[in-house]
Amino acid sequence: MRLVVPVVFVGCLAAAPGRTQSLDDRYWIEASVMWADLxxxxxxxxxxxxxxxxxxxxxDLGMDDRETLGAISGGYRYSERLTFGADIYRLDRSSTEVLKRDIPFEIVTFPATATIDSNFRSDIYRFTVGYSLIRREDLEAGVAVGLHATDFNIELAGRGQVGPVKVDQVVRRRAFLAPLPTVGAFGVWRPTPKVTFNGRADYLSLSLGDYHGGVLNMQAAAAYAVSDRVDLGVMYRFVDYDLSIEKRRWAGGLRYQFSGPAVFLRASF
Known part of the structure; x- marks a missing residue:
């Protein structure tokens, strides 16, 4: 797995159980927009x-390598040192492309010069529990465990060939849920009453049921308090999956990476 991560993560300690939690919030909810390279x-x-x-x-399929990605996240501080957090976001892309080479998909081969309609959708759900090892008025840092679950849906449709038989229109679909547990660390620093920096990193590589491989999820953020309960901020996120899959009826692998800057608005109470 490539660790192509901006230097900004080093300065932000590496990981937070919610997305951009503040040191004083009991509950928070956040909406963000990310410009992702894929x-x-x-x-x-x-x-x-x-x-x-x-x-x-x-x-091969002509899908956009840049997309705008929306996300919702939130968190709850259960106690002074224990925090729960969650993220939900979706990436949905479609394309129509004339193939430049043969594309194999299980028993079907989509030949060069065929026009193929394709769709790739991923719904990502992230849940974490964080425990603060350091807890001060202006600084918090700790460790986290969680689950990074992604629901993948992939479809190709167009002229294909099954062995020697040519088919004018064939559709191949694959849908699977990849639940991967993670371990990580987080840090939050508030140098002034209105400015907060934080970061997080979650990672694990293992074999779990039908899946082998791992996920790396890293993020750094800076927020400014525009009022007592509302923060406006910027961040950078990097996510990298490297999976191999062995199911009863099919097998394969998926390498999926996206990264980019984002802006967010957070309300706390």
């Missing part, structure tokens, strides 16, 4: 079959 590659084949060839969703 890199998506997959391989889908029958079980026990050799790798059939990787699909580059941006290069």
């Amino acid at each position: 890199d998506t590659r997959g391989d889908f084949r029958l079980p026990k079959a050799p790798e059939g060839g990787q699909i580059d969703f941006e290069g």
